[in-house]
Amino acid sequence: MSESSRNDTAEQAEFRQYCREWLAENKPSDPPVRLPQSALEIMTEPQLEYLQAWQKSAYEAGLVGCDYPKEVGGGGRKDCQRVANAEMIAARTPFLPNVIGLGMAAPTVFYHARDELKQRLLPRLFSGEDIWCQGFSEPGAGSDLASVQTFAERKGDKWLINGHKVWTSLAHFAEWMIILLRTDKSHKYDGLSYFVVPIRSALGKGVTVRPLIKITGETGFNEVIFEDLEVDDSYRLDELGKGWQVAMTTLLHERGAGELQSPRSGGMRSKSSHQISTSTLIDLARNTRRGEGVAADDPLLRDKIMEQMIYEKGFEQNQRRNRVQALTDHPMRLALQNKLLASENAQQISELAMEIAGAGSSLYLSDENAPAGGQWPLSYMNSFGMTIAAGTSEVQRNILGERVLGMPKSK
Amino acid sequence: MKQPNDFSFGEEASLLKDSARKFFAEHLPVESLHRLVAADHNPDRAPEVLWRADLWQQMVELGWTMLAVPERSGGLGMPLVAVAGLVEELGRAAFPCPLLGTLNVSYILAAAGEGADAALQEIIAGKAAALAMTNRHGDWELEHTELRYKAGKLNGSAWFVQDAAKVDYLLAVAQTDSGYGLYWVAADSEGVTLTQDAIVDLTRDQAHISFDNVAAQEISGKALSALTQAFPAIWTLLAADIVGAAEWQLQTTVEYVSTRQQFDRPLGFFQAVKHPLVNVMLKTDQAKSLVYNAACAYDCEPAAAAKYAHMALASASDLAGFASSRSVQYHGGIGFTWECFVHLYFKRQKHSQALWGDASWHRARMAEIVFA
Numbered sequence: 001m002s003e004s005s006r007n008d009t010a011e012q013a014e015f016r017q018y019c020r021e022w023l024a025e026n027k028p029s030d031p032p033v034r035l036p037q038s039a040l041e042i043m044t045e046p047q048l049e050y051l052q053a054w055q056k057s058a059y060e061a062g063l064v065g066c067d068y069p070k071e072v073g074g075g076g077r078k079d080c081q082r083v084a085n086a087e088m089i090a091a092r093t094p095f096l097p098n099v100i101g102l103g104m105a106a107p108t109v110f111y112h113a114r115d116e117l118k119q120r121l122l123p124r125l126f127s128g129e130d131i132w133c134q135g136f137s138e139p140g141a142g143s144d145l146a147s148v149q150t151f152a153e154r155k156g157d158k159w160l161i162n163g164h165k166v167w168t169s170l171a172h173f174a175e176w177m178i179i180l181l182r183t184d185k186s187h188k189y190d191g192l193s194y195f196v197v198p199i200r201s202a203l204g205k206g207v208t209v210r211p212l213i214k215i216t217g218e219t220g221f222n223e224v225i226f227e228d229l230e231v232d233d234s235y236r237l238d239e240l241g242k243g244w245q246v247a248m249t250t251l252l253h254e255r256g257a258g259e260l261q262s263p264r265s266g267g268m269r270s271k272s273s274h275q276i277s278t279s280t281l282i283d284l285a286r287n288t289r290r291g292e293g294v295a296a297d298d299p300l301l302r303d304k305i306m307e308q309m310i311y312e313k314g315f316e317q318n319q320r321r322n323r324v325q326a327l328t329d330h331p332m333r334l335a336l337q338n339k340l341l342a343s344e345n346a347q348q349i350s351e352l353a354m355e356i357a358g359a360g361s362s363l364y365l366s367d368e369n370a371p372a373g374g375q376w377p378l379s380y381m382n383s384f385g386m387t388i389a390a391g392t393s394e395v396q397r398n399i400l401g402e403r404v405l406g407m408p409k410s411k
Numbered sequence: 412m413k414q415p416n417d418f419s420f421g422e423e424a425s426l427l428k429d430s431a432r433k434f435f436a437e438h439l440p441v442e443s444l445h446r447l448v449a450a451d452h453n454p455d456r457a458p459e460v461l462w463r464a465d466l467w468q469q470m471v472e473l474g475w476t477m478l479a480v481p482e483r484s485g486g487l488g489m490p491l492v493a494v495a496g497l498v499e500e501l502g503r504a505a506f507p508c509p510l511l512g513t514l515n516v517s518y519i520l521a522a523a524g525e526g527a528d529a530a531l532q533e534i535i536a537g538k539a540a541a542l543a544m545t546n547r548h549g550d551w552e553l554e555h556t557e558l559r560y561k562a563g564k565l566n567g568s569a570w571f572v573q574d575a576a577k578v579d580y581l582l583a584v585a586q587t588d589s590g591y592g593l594y595w596v597a598a599d600s601e602g603v604t605l606t607q608d609a610i611v612d613l614t615r616d617q618a619h620i621s622f623d624n625v626a627a628q629e630i631s632g633k634a635l636s637a638l639t640q641a642f643p644a645i646w647t648l649l650a651a652d653i654v655g656a657a658e659w660q661l662q663t664t665v666e667y668v669s670t671r672q673q674f675d676r677p678l679g680f681f682q683a684v685k686h687p688l689v690n691v692m693l694k695t696d697q698a699k700s701l702v703y704n705a706a707c708a709y710d711c712e713p714a715a716a717a718k719y720a721h722m723a724l725a726s727a728s729d730l731a732g733f734a735s736s737r738s739v740q741y742h743g744g745i746g747f748t749w750e751c752f753v754h755l756y757f758k759r760q761k762h763s764q765a766l767w768g769d770a771s772w773h774r775a776r777m778a779e780i781v782f783a
């Protein structure tokens with residue numbers, strides 16, 4: 001990690017020490033079931049329960065939501081989530097299951113909801129007791145998000161929602177959804193409003209969640225149909241017609257470019273989990289036979305692996321430099337590269353791993369001879385989830401070209 | 412010898428290619444293929460062998476399995492360019508069957524001398540075969556087999572055997588006291604244990620096979636010369652399969668981005684989508700031309716066959732990765748689902764990409780020839 005404890009503030013240093021001690025005592029034992037590679041592919045209750053228990057204990061110990069104010073269930077610290085994240089990852093913890101909640105819903109609710117709603121929703125979001133999902137995409141509105149058609153019709157101080165959301169990760173476990181809705185059909189952007197809606201309690205009563213199957217064979221995302229679901233106006237975030245602006249808060253955080261660092265843990269290495277990084281790539285190269293030696297001796301592969309290490313390091317150091325104002329000219333230039341670089345890094349590493357594994361990369365999860373238990377072809381396939389979801393790589397490049405470099409807008 | 416300008420791709424070859432295309436399109440269009448091989452999406456599923464043995468029987472009756480058996484042995488002895496045309500269509504249909512394996516084995520047998528005649532007769536009789544030679548590390552060098560032959564018995568194991576569960580015979584490459592030999596073994600012989608691999612590709616099956624004192628018929632004690640002669644054909648045919656599949660990926664993706672609209676435009680309007688798809692086309696065309704060049708060399712310029720086959724498969728192997736990644740990416744969310752047919756080809760191509768040596772491996776072998 002680039003995280004250096006040398007530069008810690010007094011608060012961060014003390015907190016780091018605390019995290020280390022707590023993690024040494026309380027890191028959970030290996031899961032009883034095979035875990036997916038990320039929260040977006042949680043398929044079963046036992047997987048969810050194990051991960052929810054971990055998130056709850058990390059939250060109760062103060063490692064999740066630490067930079068949010070105490071009034072909304074946070075830790076009231078300053079710039080300490082980074083510290084907790086680094087320590088959790090170094091301690092090789094499991095990942096946090098409520099990713100959409102922590103990464104996207106929490107900052108959006110925090111910046112745009114009424115106080116009362118924040119106080120009600122955020123503590124259970126941080127603890128992982130309420131899983132959240134994000135209802136943005138629709139069959140006709142993907143990259144062109146502002147063309148969402150799911151409609152909310154005003155009925156006094158209630159709203160009646162009708163429409164169809166798709167690719168909704170974690171909707172099958174979610175209590176709550178952040179949702180972008182059309183409240184006015186005559187304006188593309190200004191006709192959008194942003195709500196939070198309770199979906200689990202409305203299952204069968206206006207909300208239908210249907211699982212979709214991924215290219216990997218896993219489940220994890222869904223389509224969600226709304227038929228006359230009634231929600232209270234108090235669930236609206238910010239003003240009517242300001243949905244697009246609120247959605248920008250969500251998207252900025254989703255792409256790792258927001259104000260609030262999202263809680264992140266991970267790094268657990270057991271039979272049932274897998275890290276996509278150049279260090280696991282190097283392990284693979286060392287352990288894969290090539291002719292008389294191993295793949296790590298092959299000069300071509302060495303060159304490719306070094307190239308990937310440099311890419312990964314460059315990405316990591318971008319994040320470090322992004323916090324040094326004197327070395328950044330444009331406030332969003334590096335932050336807006338995060339999502340693109342992270343997803344393409346994962347894709348390139350997994351692709352290279354398959355190249356290293358060679359014929360072994362044909363073997364999948366239930367094959368006992370598969371290198372790394374078949375996790376590499378799985379992560380290669382799942383990497384397309386990353387380069388497609390949350391704004392595709394093409395859309396990210398459009399954003400960088402237009403917002404950062406100021407080139408003419410394509411559309 | 413010089414190659415004719417038209418690759419010798421004559422009328423017969425053309426008819427064969429057309430009829431293959433019709434056969435696959437009629438009998439197993441992609442919707443039916445998906446129902447056949449992708450009914451179970453569970454990533455932890457146990458391996459299954461999903462194919463249409465009845466269609467395979469029809470292919471046998473059409474004579475496709477004896478195309479590569481020389482005329483002198485009673486086969487059809489078609490030139491490799493013609494066979495490559497058929498296999499290109501096989502790839503376009505992502506058709507599950509042991510045709511490639513059977514053709515591969517035929518080329519080795521045809522190069523193995525008289526001892527191979529009985530085995531070739533079995534192929535003429537409609538039996539399917541697979542090549543059992545690769546070691547557990549997936550090493551593609553021709554002499555890195557783990558099998559041993561001594562006193563009439565085969566011992567050891569063979570890995571990454573393609574479509575093993577669909578065949579009647581195995582052609583085993585084994586080390587002997589004096590070199591390497593080729594052995595003809597019925598797949599259900601005593602001492603042969605086949606373990607299905609759980610693989611990503613849904614259109615093939617794969618196995619590792621252990622041989623425990625298996626009585627085997629020796630075809631030749633000089634395996635390496637037969638393998639060296641036949642492998643350019645094997646590489647060329649895999650490249651042809653990849654090219655056919657890439658053409659499907661290209662056409663399907665182009666069709667999708669020409670109809671799906673975002674920002675009030677078809678996706679193909681955007682150059683970030685349009686240009687890489689044109690690159691898929693450029694790479695597909697180069698690989699396809701290299702395939703027919705390699706095939707024609709096998710038929711009429713044997714001295715250059717190996718070099719050109721390395722070119723064809725190196726180029727096709729890279730194409731397999733690129734075309735697959737672009738096909739999923741430009742389908743967006745729908746391309747990330749199990750219900751979209753794109754994943755069948757993605758998985759077949761990723762499997763082919765590493766089979767019989769990846770692009771770097773072929774370029775390295777090619778360099779040995781060029782710099783010799």
Ligand SMILES: Cc1cc2nc3c(=O)[nH]c(=O)nc-3n(C[C@H](O)[C@H](O)[C@H](O)COP(=O)(O)OP(=O)(O)OC[C@H]3O[C@@H](n4cnc5c(N)ncnc54)[C@H](O)[C@@H]3O)c2cc1C
Binds near residue numbers: 391683
């Ligand atoms: C694993 C996964 C999880 C997801 N989870 C969620 C979720 O929880 N909630 C949610 O709301 N959504 C979710 N999504 C949806 C995701 O945000 C959309 O898939 C994404 O925005 C792309 O939209 P689309 O699928 O409609 O593709 P399209 O917009 O149709 O794009 C198809 C292709 O065209 C390209 N393209 C489109 N417009 C342009 C342009 N202007 N210039 C250049 N190229 C362009 C795209 O880059 C892409 O390659 C998820 C998707 C995936 C794959």
